[in-house]
Amino acid sequence: MDRFRMFFPGLIKVKGMTLFQFFMVSIIASSLFLPIYTRPAWCEDSSSSSDWFIDMNRFSKSAHGSLKCDRCHGEMTLKGNVHPNRKDPTAIRKDSVRTYDYKRCATCHPESYKRYLMGEHAKVLAKQEEGRLAGGKPAPPERLAPTCGDCHSSHYAQAKLSRITMGEQMILTCGKCHVSQKMSYLKNLHGQLGVFLEKKASAYCTDCHGAHTCESLKAKEKALTACRRCHRNASTRFADIVIHTGSEDISKKDPKKQVHMALILTIKRIGQIVTVLVLAFFALQTFVWILRELHNRLRGR
Amino acid sequence: MAEQTIQQETFWRFSVLQRTVHLTVMFAFIGIGLTGFSMAFSSMAPARAFAWFLGGVDSVRYLHRLFAVVLYLCVVTEVLWLIYYKFILRGNLLGPHSICFTKQDLSYFRDHIGYILALRNAPPPFERFAWWEKLDYWTLFIGMQTMGLTGLLLWFPEFFSRFVPGYFINLAQVLHFDEAVLAVLYKFFIHTTVRHFRPEVYPGDWTIFTGKTTKEKIRRTHPGEWARLNASVQANSAGER
Structure with a gap:
């Protein structure tokens, strides 16, 4: 430690820091200089965008920031009911993502909507809806297949x-x-x-x-x-x-892939075991060897 | 006495070619290890910072492959040298001066383990290369073949998947990583400790860099070679007389 300090005498004394503080400051400083490379890969705010309250600062920066509210939230009719239904006291407690009529997205994004309808998510959602209508147990809300609003933040998603x-x-x-x-x-x-x-x-x-x-x-x-x-x-x-x-x-319906995966895992495990054993053997051998030579030295041989 | 027959104190142990190859392999190995692990452990911030320092992932990949080619060229050089040694110099590949493993090394290995476990008083009379020197050489030599093969599979997956099933690429990835960990830990820690930090050689053995060794060192670490050297000198001087 003292030897190391010899190299930075001025720095340590002028700033009045211990070596530990010096390292801490340099680590923090380097993480400020390299913000892109030291932050976790996904530290974006993932809070729900479909809250009842909208952060207008974020909304105005988003892709939809130039749209007026009624462009999307104009009077909607679903199954004969007008939304928002002022007479229904439970309306405000409903999950907005589930109650919003996402056909409205198709007016501006027809291609995306068409593809969504063709895709797996829409198929699963249709199946779940069928099951519900047929009197089966409704899927729990977290297991429901996603609609537009589950993946896209309509209020905050940024363009470009x-x-x-x-x-x-x-x-x-x-x-x-x-x-x-x-x-x-x-x-x-x-x-x-x-x-x-x-x-x-x-x-x-x-x-x-x-x-x-x-x-x-x-x-x-x-x-x-x-x-x-x-x-x-x-x-x-x-x-x-x-x-x-x-x-x-790995799908259970694909036995070939199951076999491949089992083989990969087996070889991975064997590789790890061999690595550990070889390294352990040589580390131990070197350690004992050093002890033996120290012993010789101390005996003056 | 035998040692009086040789006057010089310093001997050449490694030729310029051997020293150059070792130095090249050393730097290329450090380079390939750093670039490889900065990709393999890219989920950790220090690895990403190092990749950024080298100019992004593209240059990391480029350097990794460049070092791989350099390392493999060293292997090719060694193979050419072996051919030269065998057919031009008429050297004996299983002789006492060879780096190749012989039957003798098994008993030397057993005796040496016996020595470090204090079952024997002295290390066995090693020839020019002791078993750990041979092992270091051949593990790298053979390791380069397997690392090269798995590396090529990862470098050109489209080409190789015409000949092997696709999941071989996964296998190559697994083996490439495992062997890299083994090789880097072995070379960086065990090889360095055995060659430089053992009490016998501490604080460092510069023979592989300078090529020179001393009489005392040969006598202590390669007694078999020393005896053979003296025998040949004696035979020569007897012939001259």
């Missing part, structure tokens, strides 16, 4: 975000429901490159699964089309690469 920021937000948005897929994506090369190392050419969630269609890529032909968007020369075997390697990500 960079590709990387969009990608980081996808991790948050998609990861809210697809937790294990999020984790395995972040362990995958695409996630590491795209989210952590901020490489634009990497693939984010929607680059493979489609922005509004949200396709499942379990079918190999579909997966290959997705791969070929970037990997032009990909062959059919290329689509066999396991991207989401989490144990919950």
Whole structure:
């Protein structure tokens, strides 16, 4: 410690800091200078945008900031009821995302809405609705398939975000429901490159699964089309690469992939065991060797 | 007495080629380790900061591959040297001066473990290369082949997935990482400790950088080589007479 201090005598004395404080200050200072690289990859505020109260400062900066309220919130009629229903005292307690009529989005975003209707989320939602109408148990609110407002913040979502920021937000948005897929994506090369190392050419969630269609890529032909968007020369075997390697990500209906994944995990485990054993052996051997030579030295040999 | 037959105190142990290859491998290995781990551990801030320092992920990837090519060129150089040694110099690959493992090394290894466990009084009479020197050489040599293979699979997945199933790319990733951890920890900690921080060699063994070794050092660490050297000198001087 004293030897180290010798190199920074002026600095330490002038500032009146201990060495520890000096390190702390330099770490904090460096994290200020490198804000992009030291912050967590997804520290965006993810609080719900569909609250009853709107933060107008954030709203005016958002993509919809130039729209007037009644453009989206004009009088709405759903199943013969007028919304907002001034006579219904429970209206204000209802989940706004579930009660809002998202067909209104289609007036400005027809293409996105069409794709959404074609996609997996809409199909699941339709199935859940059917089940409910047929008298089955309604799905709990957190298990309901998403509509526009579940993924997009209509009040605060900003336009013209960079590709990387969009990608980081996808991790948050998609990861809210697809937790294990999020984790395995972040362990995958695409996630590491795209989210952590901020490489634009990497693939984010929607680059493979489609922005509004949200396709499942379990079918190999579909997966290959997705791969070929970037990997032009990909062959059919290329689509066999396991991207989401989490144990919950592998479909039970795909025994071949299950076998592949089991093999990968087995070899990973063997590799780890071999690594630890080899290192432990040589570390121990070196340690005993040093003791032996010290012993020789002390004996004067 | 035997040691009086050789007058010089300093001997050449490593040729210029061997020293150059070692230095190149050393720096390329540090480089490839730093760039590789800054990508593998990119979920941690220090790794990202290092990647930023090198100019972003693209230059990290470029440097990683550049160092890989440099390292593999060193392996090629060594192979060419082995061929030269075998066929031009007519050297014996299983002889006492060779870096190749021989049957003798097994008993030397057993005796050496016996020595460090204090079951024997002295280390075995190592020849020119002791078992750990051979091991360091061959682990890197063979490790370069496997790391190179898995690395190539990751570098050109589109090309290689024509010949192997896609999940081999996953396997390559797993093995590349595991072996990198093994190699880096082994070289950075165990190799350095054994070569520089053992009481016998502390504070550092510069032979691989300067190429020079001393009579005392050969006698202590490579007694077999010393005896052989003296035997040949004696034979030569006997022949001259």
